[in-house]
Each structure stands twice: as C-alpha cells, then as structure tokens.
Amino acid sequence: MKQVLIIMKRELQSVFDSLLAYIMIVIFLGFSGFFTWLYGADVFFVNQATLQSFFSIAYWTLFFFIPALTMKQIAEERKTGTIEMLLTKPISDWQILWGKFLAVLSLIAIALALTFPYYLTVWSLGPIDNGAVWSGYFGLLLISSAYISIGLFASSLTNNQIVAFLLALFIGIFFHILFGILASSFSGSASAIFNYLSLSTHYDAVSRGVIDSKDIIYFLSIIFLGIISAEAVMVKRNIN
Amino acid sequence: MDIIVENITKTYGLQNAVDNLSFKVKTGEVLGFLGPNGAGKTTTMKAISCYLSLNQGDIQVGGYSVSKFPGEVKKHIGYLPENNPLYHDMPVIDYLKFVAELQGVDKSKIEGRISEMIRVCGLKGEKHKKIRELSKGYRQRVGLAQALIHDPEVLILDEPTTGLDPNQIVEIRELIRQIGQEKTVILSSHILAEVEATCDRILIINKGKIVAEGTSEELRRQAQGDEILKVCIAEAEKNEAFEELNLLPTVELVDFYSDGGTCFEVHSKEGVSSAKPIFELCVKKGWFINELTPIEAKLEDIFREVTKN
Numbered sequence: 001m002k003q004v005l006i007i008m009k010r011e012l013q014s015v016f017d018s019l020l021a022y023i024m025i026v027i028f029l030g031f032s033g034f035f036t037w038l039y040g041a042d043v044f045f046v047n048q049a050t051l052q053s054f055f056s057i058a059y060w061t062l063f064f065f066i067p068a069l070t071m072k073q074i075a076e077e078r079k080t081g082t083i084e085m086l087l088t089k090p091i092s093d094w095q096i097l098w099g100k101f102l103a104v105l106s107l108i109a110i111a112l113a114l115t116f117p118y119y120l121t122v123w124s125l126g127p128i129d130n131g132a133v134w135s136g137y138f139g140l141l142l143i144s145s146a147y148i149s150i151g152l153f154a155s156s157l158t159n160n161q162i163v164a165f166l167l168a169l170f171i172g173i174f175f176h177i178l179f180g181i182l183a184s185s186f187s188g189s190a191s192a193i194f195n196y197l198s199l200s201t202h203y204d205a206v207s208r209g210v211i212d213s214k215d216i217i218y219f220l221s222i223i224f225l226g227i228i229s230a231e232a233v234m235v236k237r238n239i240n
Numbered sequence: 241m242d243i244i245v246e247n248i249t250k251t252y253g254l255q256n257a258v259d260n261l262s263f264k265v266k267t268g269e270v271l272g273f274l275g276p277n278g279a280g281k282t283t284t285m286k287a288i289s290c291y292l293s294l295n296q297g298d299i300q301v302g303g304y305s306v307s308k309f310p311g312e313v314k315k316h317i318g319y320l321p322e323n324n325p326l327y328h329d330m331p332v333i334d335y336l337k338f339v340a341e342l343q344g345v346d347k348s349k350i351e352g353r354i355s356e357m358i359r360v361c362g363l364k365g366e367k368h369k370k371i372r373e374l375s376k377g378y379r380q381r382v383g384l385a386q387a388l389i390h391d392p393e394v395l396i397l398d399e400p401t402t403g404l405d406p407n408q409i410v411e412i413r414e415l416i417r418q419i420g421q422e423k424t425v426i427l428s429s430h431i432l433a434e435v436e437a438t439c440d441r442i443l444i445i446n447k448g449k450i451v452a453e454g455t456s457e458e459l460r461r462q463a464q465g466d467e468i469l470k471v472c473i474a475e476a477e478k479n480e481a482f483e484e485l486n487l488l489p490t491v492e493l494v495d496f497y498s499d500g501g502t503c504f505e506v507h508s509k510e511g512v513s514s515a516k517p518i519f520e521l522c523v524k525k526g527w528f529i530n531e532l533t534p535i536e537a538k539l540e541d542i543f544r545e546v547t548k549n
C-alpha cells in the first residue's frame with residue numbers, strides 16, 4: 001500500500017507541476033459549466049432545483065477527459081524506459097497500476113470538487129434533493145474509475161500516447177453508448193445482456209439515488225478487469 | 241552478498257540471448273562484463289535485477305532466488321539501466337527522494353542519504369534543476385545516485401561511464417572501486433581499459449555463452465601461453481645474433497622485429513624463460529642489451545580472439 005501511495009504522489013506531483021492538470025480542469029469546468037448554465041437543457045430550462053443537467057453533461061465530458069489523462073500513464077513509461085527503472089525497485093506491476101489509477105482518480109475528484117459552487121448556486125435557487133446530488137457525484141466517480149481502468153489498459157497496449165487515447169475511446173464507446181443502442185435494437189435475453197453491459201444503465205440508476213449492489217458489482221468488475229488486463233499486458237515481457 | 245547465476249537461458253523468439261550461462265560473483269568483488277553488441281550482457285543484467293524472467297535456470301542473490309523472491313532481491317540491488325531512463329520532468333532532488341521512498345529507505349534517513357549521494361556524485365550545483373535541463377554526464381550521475389541511494393549490497397551497472405568526460409570517468413571508476421571493496425558489483429562496458437582498471441575479474445561473453453573468464457593477468461596468460469620477449473641488442477651483427485639466439489636451448493623460435501634493427505622477438509619453449517640465457521649469451525659475446533621486455537597480449541587482442549565468429 002505504501003508503494004501505491006508513493007507512485008500516486010509522484011504522478012500527482014508531475015501533473016500539477018506541468019500545465020496539464022490546470023488545463024484539463026479548466027476545460028472540464030468550462031465545458032460542463034457552459035452546458036449546465038447557459039446552453040441546451042440547462043438548469044433554467046429544466047426549471048427545477050436539480051443538478052441533473054450537470055450530471056448528464058459530466059457523463060460525456062469525463063468520457064473524453066479521462067483517456068486524455070490516462071493515455072500517457074504506461075505508454076510513456078515504456079517509451080522512455082522508466083518502467084524498467086521502476087520495476088527493478090521493490091514494487092510490482094500491480095502496485096504501479098493502482099498508484100496511477102488512484103492518481104488520476106484523485107485528479108478527477110479534485111475537478112468534481114471544484115463544481116461545488118454549482119451545488120451552492122442551485123441550493124440557493126430552490127429546494128434541492130441532497131441525496132440525489134451525493135449519489136450523482138458518487139455515480140460520476142464510479143464511471144470515472146471504470147474509464148480510468150479502461151484507459152490504463154489501453155495505455156499498457158502501446159508505446160504511442162495517441163494510439164492509447166484512441167484505443168481508450170474505442171473501448172469506452174462500447175460501454176458508454178453502443179451497448180445501450182444494441183440493447184434497444186434487440187429483444188429478449190440479448191437485450192437484457194446488452195442492457196446490463198451498458199454503463200449508462202448503471203450510471204442512471206446510481207445517479208437517481210438507487211445504489212444497488214448489482215450496479216456496484218458492475219463497476220467494480222470493469223475496474224478490476226481493466227487493471228488485471230493491463231497487468232497481464234505488462235507482465236507479458238516475461239512470457240517467452 | 242554473493243550472486244550465483246546457474247545455467248540461465250533466455251530466448252527472444254528463436255534466438256538465444258543468453259545460453260546456459262553460469263557464473264558466481266562474491267562479496268567484495270567487481271566483475272566486468274565484456275562482449276560484443278548483442279552478446280547477452282544487458283539481458284543477463286536485467287535478469288539479475290528481476291526485470292526479465294528466465295526461460296531456464298535460476299539466479300540467487302544473497303541466497304534469495306530472483307524468480308521466487310523478487311521483492312527481497314530488489315531491495316538489495318542498485319541498478320543502473322543501459323540508457324539510464326529518468327523522469328525528465330522532475331527536479332534531481334525530488335527524483336532521488338522518490339527513489340529512496342520506493343526503496344524503503346527509513347524516513348529519518350532519506351534527507352541524509354540524498355545529501356550524501358549529491359556529494360558523492362557531484363550534483364551539488366544541479367540538485368534543484370529539472371533532469372531535462374541536465375547534460376548527459378550529469379544525468380548519468382543522477383542515474384548512479386539513484387542506484388546507490390539505499391546503500392545496496394549489490395550494484396549492477398550497465399555501461400556506467402557512457403557520456404562522461406575523462407575526469408568524471410576517473411572519478412566514477414574510483415567510486416566503483418571503493419564501493420566494490422565491500423559490496424558486490426557487476427558492470428558492463430565496451431571500453432576494455434575501463435574494465436581492466438576497475439574490475440577484479442573479467443567475464444567475456446559472446447552469443448550468450450562465456451568464452452573467457454579470469455583476472456586480466458590470467459586472461460593474458462591464457463591467450464599468450466608461452467613467454468615472448470622483445471630483445472634489442474646493440475653492437476652486434478644482425479645475422480650472427482639471430483643464429484646465436486636460435487641456438488639457445490630454451491628458445492623455440494626467433495623472429496626479426498619489424499623495425500629492421502637488431503631487435504628480435506624471442507619465443508621461449510613451453511614453461512621456461514629465456515631471459516637469463518639471453519643475458520648470459522650477451523655477456524659472453526660482449527653485446528650490449530638495449531631492451532629486454534616481455535610482450536604481453538593486449539586485452540583487445542584477447543577480446544577479438546575469443547569473440548570473433
């Protein structure tokens with residue numbers, strides 16, 4: 001656990017030392033702020049004291065935002081060879097991956113925490129359902145975790161950051177929207193399976209405030225599957 | 241801590257990078273790893289430092305097997321990889337702190353170790369610079385500092401002096417010698433003089449196999465076999481001297497030296513020295529010896545001899 005935290009600390013330090021973290025946060029806040037307050041189905045259009053419009057736009061911004069953060073994680077370490085330096089220290093592939101996972105998740109958590117003024121504003125406008133707000137944020141953290149682990153897996157597959165980014169989007173889009181579309185174009189058990197695989201089904205359930213173990217298991221499976229696959233790819237150097 | 245490498249084989253595709261290689265390194269020994277490009281030096285070093293796993297065989301570092309207890313082995317190894325990968329966006333001091341923490345250096349000792357490393361590796365003026373801003377030589381020093389930060393029992397250096405200027409090379413060699421007195425050091429190099437200057441024992445490998453092993457003197461002796469002397473005699477007639485030398489009982493063969501003067505290359509018979517008979521001959525004839533030196537095979541010659549295809 002200590003090793004995981006050391007990696008996490010270094011990763012966070014490195015994003016905050018560069019402009020990357022700030023640019024990402026500004027873009028995220030700008031984008032979601034624009035659609036929450038100014039354009040489309042925004043808060044005023046809905047005419048209810050709810051952050052629902054923020055949650056549905058963040059669902060999309062995070063989808064693009066996270067692969068941009070995860071793309072370099074493993075790909076760059078491999079390209080520059082620093083992965084060799086890391087792995088000859090007393091640390092395992094598994095610990096490195098979790099350290100990076102937690103670093104990106106903390107960055108997302110910081111970005112989400114900075115949307116707290118949205119909550120305060122809406123709260124001052126009318127009676128807000130606090131439970132729905134908390135579960136909405138919780139849902140965003142869950143989908144972020146899922147996309148981070150998919151992103152880390154994509155990053156472990158290649159030395160090229162752009163390829164890693166596109167690959168993460170490609171894998172992500174299935175969970176994000178394609179499974180949902182497939183679910184509605186099939187019927188019966190196929191539809192049920194695709195519906196279960198679709199991330200939006202589970203996100204909707206969680207952000208509505210219904211936190212079911214079924215949804216939690218779904219997210220945890222994606223997270224672990226992503227990290228385990230990434231580890232398998234990293235350990236592949238040892239397969240002869 | 242001793243390193244015992246037992247019958248290791250590592251295959252890349254169809255090619256054996258390392259082929260049934262075995263050797264031992266004892267505590268307080270500096271082992272030099274020589275070999276042409278692609279001989280398997282780096283692969284062996286990566287295997288010892290637990291980065292690559294092996295197809296066959298095992299390596300024990302201080303009694304711990306690298307395949308079974310990599311965590312334990314890694315704690316005692318300081319490793320400087322070949323191209324010295326570093327996080328270019330980190331300041332030197334932060335980077336050293338990061339590595340120290342990873343290596344599990346006691347929190348209270350980290351500060352002390354870092355300043356020690358900065359002193360030893362001569363990084364004082366650069367410690368707050370980002371690694372990206374450093375020249376190659378300074379980066380190499382940072383690489384060395386990170387390998388030494390936890391005061392490891394075993395030090396593995398893959399071409400440690402590349403990119404350094406002559407002064408730095410001398411300093412680093414001195415440092416390696418010093419470390420090598422108490423610790424186990426393996427270093428690889430292309431520079432033969434460097435291996436000769438720093439290492440107690442030399443291992444030459446080619447195509448994944450050991451082709452020569454020993455101290456530099458032993459290697460020379462092996463390559464050379466019988467004694468060869470260069471003899472220069474003044475005030476003597478060339479052909480007469482040649483014949484007289486040939487008649488000596490200990491002499492196998494005499495050659496004219498290439499410069500055309502009265503110098504000869506005298507090959508002795510197996511196991512005997514001709515120095516004394518030559519001297520006595522010259523005394524008897526009233527000749528004056530200008531030069532009488534043993535000709536040593538150079539390490540370069542040995543290297544070329546054993547690694548040629």
